[in-house]
Amino acid sequence: MFERFSGTARAVVTEAQEQARLLGDSEITADHLLLGVLRGGDNPAVRVLNRLGIDRDAVARRTQALGGADAQALEAIGVDLEAVRERAEASFGPGALDQPLRRGSLLKSRSGGHIPFTASAKGVLTQSLREALALGDKTIGPEHLLLGLLAGDNGTAGHTLRGLGSDPARVRAELLRELGPAA
Template sequence: MFERFTVGARQVVVQAKAEAAELKHGYIGTEHLLLGILADPQDPSAAVLVEAGLDHDAARVVVVRLLGSGGDAQALAAIGVDLDAVREAVEAEFGEGALDGPAGGDQSRRRGWFKGGGGRSPFTDRAKKTLALSLREAIRLGADHIAVGHILLGLLREGDGLAARVIADHGLDVKAVRRAVEARLA
């Protein structure tokens, strides 16, 4: 499916991964895809949201407010778990680097778009569904490629992820956004 993605659409996925990493989230969700779309406000489909007042910074503030940042370490520290102490104890018992994962070529092997560490996908089920729906949106609109706008339409069509909530909570009419994006894609 990814061979049908335009350069811009591929950049959305790459940026979504970077957004998740920067927020220290161990997954890529619909909210990260939305942030990836908004990272390029010059894209005509992203501009629909930006012109309606939802830019990257505003969306990111909402994502951080709803999910936080800092990942598991911050959450565990909040309840009194010191990960450095846990690491020291494990390494004292099992040797230095016991928690570092498998050594060798695992990291150097090429992974598919959906693959994360250990063969798991870093994409949530909703994010995977969004990307599949972006293909359906492209086909529905008669396109032979998947552009940024198709990913945004996939987010809107999925409708239950955090990205859809960010858009709706910002006061945007989802149907109006859909119509505007379709018009820009035409």
């Protein structure tokens, strides 16, 4: 499948791996792919996300703070993660929580070795191929990766977008509009 990825889509996947490594994660998640899309330069996916107020820094802060499952569990019991951040910054200064938590092995995160994809992230990559084919495109670009992230409300990426005030269905509709009549 990777032979169908454009150079910019390959750069997105490479950036997702680098983000996982920087965050000390042992697997590449959908949120890492979302961060990779946002680092992809000027393309329809980035333009739509930015227009809707979703930028790389906001996603990175949310991804760094806690893993997606942890964040969902805390929100389910009424813990407001943004309020926690505000209180920590009030006590310890701006950016107090910006250092990534080391959730994976330090040895793995520094080794530069291969980091595997979670099942959800693999599903995003497969869905991105379906999205490209449905649009009549022969190659997979960052816009198809974003559509893959948005399809079926893929767990943490959809949760991340909602947490940043954006409805995944609206992001999808805006991206399809941006891609034009062929979409």
